[in-house]
Amino acid sequence: MTLRNSLLRLGSANAVMLVSQIVTMLALGVVMRGPDLGLFLLCQSIAQTFSAVATLRFDSALPAARSRVELGALLVCAGAATLMSSALVFLLALGARGLDLFELDTVPIAGIVMTALLTLIVAAGQVGRYFQIRFKAIVRIERGTYIRAGLVAMLRGVLIALLVSHASGFVYAHQGMLLLTCELLIGAGFALSVAPRIPGGWIARRRRFHALRSAVKRNWKFPTLEAPSTLVNSIAVNAPIYLVTHFFGIAATASFGLAYRAMAVPVGQLALALTEALQAHYAELLRNRRVDAFAHLFRRSSLLIGLLGLVGCVAAYFLIEPAVTAVAGEKLREFARICVVIAPWVAMIVLINTNSRLVPLLHAQELKLVYDFTSISAIAVIFAIQTHYRLDLIEFVQILTASQLVTYSIYWLLLNHAVNRTVMRHAGRSPMTVTR
Numbered sequence: 158m159t160l161r162n163s164l165l166r167l168g169s170a171n172a173v174m175l176v177s178q179i180v181t182m183l184a185l186g187v188v189m190r191g192p193d194l195g196l197f198l199l200c201q202s203i204a205q206t207f208s209a210v211a212t213l214r215f216d217s218a219l220p221a222a223r224s225r226v227e228l229g230a231l232l233v234c235a236g237a238a239t240l241m242s243s244a245l246v247f248l249l250a251l252g253a254r255g256l257d258l259f260e261l262d263t264v265p266i267a268g269i270v271m272t273a274l275l276t277l278i279v280a281a282g283q284v285g286r287y288f289q290i291r292f293k294a295i296v297r298i299e300r301g302t303y304i305r306a307g308l309v310a311m312l313r314g315v316l317i318a319l320l321v322s323h324a325s326g327f328v329y330a331h332q333g334m335l336l337l338t339c340e341l342l343i344g345a346g347f348a349l350s351v352a353p354r355i356p357g358g359w360i361a362r363r364r365r366f367h368a369l370r371s372a373v374k375r376n377w378k379f380p381t382l383e384a385p386s387t388l389v390n391s392i393a394v395n396a397p398i399y400l401v402t403h404f405f406g407i408a409a410t411a412s413f414g415l416a417y418r419a420m421a422v423p424v425g426q427l428a429l430a431l432t433e434a435l436q437a438h439y440a441e442l443l444r445n446r447r448v449d450a451f452a453h454l455f456r457r458s459s460l461l462i463g464l465l466g467l468v469g470c471v472a473a474y475f476l477i478e479p480a481v482t483a484v485a486g487e488k489l490r491e492f493a494r495i496c497v498v499i500a501p502w503v504a505m506i507v508l509i510n511t512n513s514r515l516v517p518l519l520h521a522q523e524l525k526l527v528y529d530f531t532s533i534s535a536i537a538v539i540f541a542i543q544t545h546y547r548l549d550l551i552e553f554v555q556i557l558t559a560s561q562l563v564t565y566s567i568y569w570l571l572l573n574h575a576v577n578r579t580v581m582r583h584a585g586r587s588p589m590t591v592t593r
Contacts, residue, residue, distance in 0.1 A: 166295060170302035175424065177306040181313040182419040185336065186411070186492060187485050188320045193333035195407040196264055198414030200272045200337055202398040203250060208279035209391040211242035213380040216280075217514075219287040219353075220440065221376070228291065230372035232284070232353055238380075239280045247273035259399050260407045271337050278344035285351030290436065301350035308346045312339040378520060386525050393532035393564075397557050400536070404543055405550055413554065416495035421503045428462075428510035436514045443518065448583040452576050455512060459569070462511055466504025473500035495554050502558045505565040512572055521575040528568040535560040 185194060215235035222228040250269045254261040264272075282301075289297045316335055319328045328335060373380070401413045435458065442451040474497055481493035516525050539556055542548070548556065 166299050167302070170299045170306070174302050174306040174309070177309045179419050181309055181317070182415060183481075183485065183489070184317050185313065186415045186419075186489055188317055189332055189336070189411075191408040191411040192263070193336075195402070195410035195414065196268065196333040197336045197340070198398060198410055198418060199259065199261070199402055199407065200264060200268055201275070201340060201418070202395045202414070203246070203272050204275035204279060206391045206395045207242060207246045207388075208276045208283070210384050210388040211239045211246075211276055211280035212284060213238040213242075214383040214387055215376065215379055216284045216287045217383065218372075218376040218379045219284070220291045220436065222291060226368050227372050227375070228288075230368040231376065232288070233369060234372065235284050239277060239284070242280070243273050243277035246276045259402045263407055265334070268334060268337060271334075271341060275337070275341055275344060278341060278348055282344060282348040282351065285348055285353050288353035289351050297351055301347050304350045305343060305347040308343045312342055382523065382526070383516070386529050389529040389533055390525075393529070393536055396536045400540065400543070400557075401550070401553070404553070409550055412491045413495055413550065416492050416499060420496055421499060421506055424503050424507055428507040432511045432514050435511065436518065439515065439518055443579075446583060448580050452580050455515070455572075455576050458511060459508060462508045463504075466501075466507060470500045470504055473497055491550070494551055498551065498554045499558050502561045505562055509565050509568050509572075512569075515572055515575060519575045519579055521571075521578075524571045524575055525568075528564065528571055531567050532564045535564050 212235040215231050215238060218231050219228065219235075222231055247269060250261065250264075250272055251266075253259065254264060254269060261269075285301075286298060289295075313336070316328070316332070316339060319325055320332060323329065398410060398414050398417065402410045405413075435454075439451060439454070442448070442454070477496045477500075478490070478493040481489050481496070515521070539553075539560055542556060543553055
């Protein structure tokens with residue numbers, strides 16, 4: 158399958174997914190109580206934070222596996238790490254609940270259990286996605302994305318219908334937990350649709366320990382450098398929801414979290430889906446040592462995405478607030494204003510996510526640590542500013558957006574540096590570290 162066809166197929170599937178996510182989240186914002194929606198978004202943020210690193214990043218090493226033996230070993234490592242990480246998430250969330258951090262005392266024990274399970278399921282989906290990339294099985298990822306979009310529309314649609322009709326007092330009383338249950342089923346449907354299989358007879362039983370040790374030794378950068386870096390980055394990405402909950406309460410989490418999840422997250426997922434097609438093409442160019450074409454593709458795609466992002470920001474400024482208030486009324490006006498404020502932030506998310514997998518391809522994990530340090534530092538500065546000045550919610554989101562624009566710009570410059578370094582190494586005929 159050509160790069161253009163891959164982009165079109167994955168782009169179409171994720172566009173359907175994007176529409177499904179946005180429409181259902183907006184409808185939920187209208188019919189759900191603020192605290193219940195805030196509870197769901199808080200639990201989802203915790204799961205998203207830790208699922209990104211639950212596999213210790215052995216999943217991102219799957220496309221680089223040199224053989225079926227190494228592939229099987231990496232799958233075992235990723236699976237074991239995911240199980241242990243999910244158990245750790247349960248313990249950490251339970252401890253934070255006992256300490257009344259981020260208003261987790263409003264989350265029942267069942268919600269904590271479901272958060273840990275959601276972490277497990279989302280991480281399993283990531284493993285399956287990378288496994289399919291390894292074999293260029295774009296059709297499997299495409300089908301899984303359509304299944305996910307269908308489940309989002311169906312399950313959330315049923316919950317919305319029950320809430321609107323007031324058919325059940327139980328549903329109205331437990332709407333936050335029921336939405337979390339829907340998210341579990343949605344994640345499970347996608348994970349099953351892209352589920353990997355350890356190759357049959359992948360290695361003789363007496364040599365399995367040797368294969369595991371060899372796989373860990375060859376891919377040591379993933380658990381030791383990329384995993385901590387990804388955790389820091391994931392905390393920074395989800396920190397805005399934690400900060401809003403801390404400073405403004407669980408009800409404000411609904412307004413901000415709705416805007417963030419309805420815009421930034423689906424668009425970011427769309428960008429990641431597009432980079433799945435780009436990643437295979439990037440890897441092929443590097444294997445063939447066509448580094449000039451590699452650098453040209455990186456810069457051309459960045460320019461195109463940047464221009465599209467600029468157009469999107471202008472459209473958001475003029476269209477979002479009138480459109481949302483016309484359809485949903487005054488209840489979502491604050492949500493609409495937040496969407497307008499974070500539009501430049503969303504544009505930068507697309508730019509960075511589309512090219513973020515260059516880091517493992519170029520083995521440039523050490524450069525990303527610079528971005529991670531900058532990102533966490535920005536969050537600390539924002540915390541200090543809000544503690545001192547006590548800004549209102551919109552002003553706080555404006556500061557958040559400005560900090561994200563700065564940190565993502567630094568990230569892109571680091572990616573550009575990694576690409577330039579690769580080109581210079583090739584020009585000097587020095588050994589080049591390239592993931593196959």
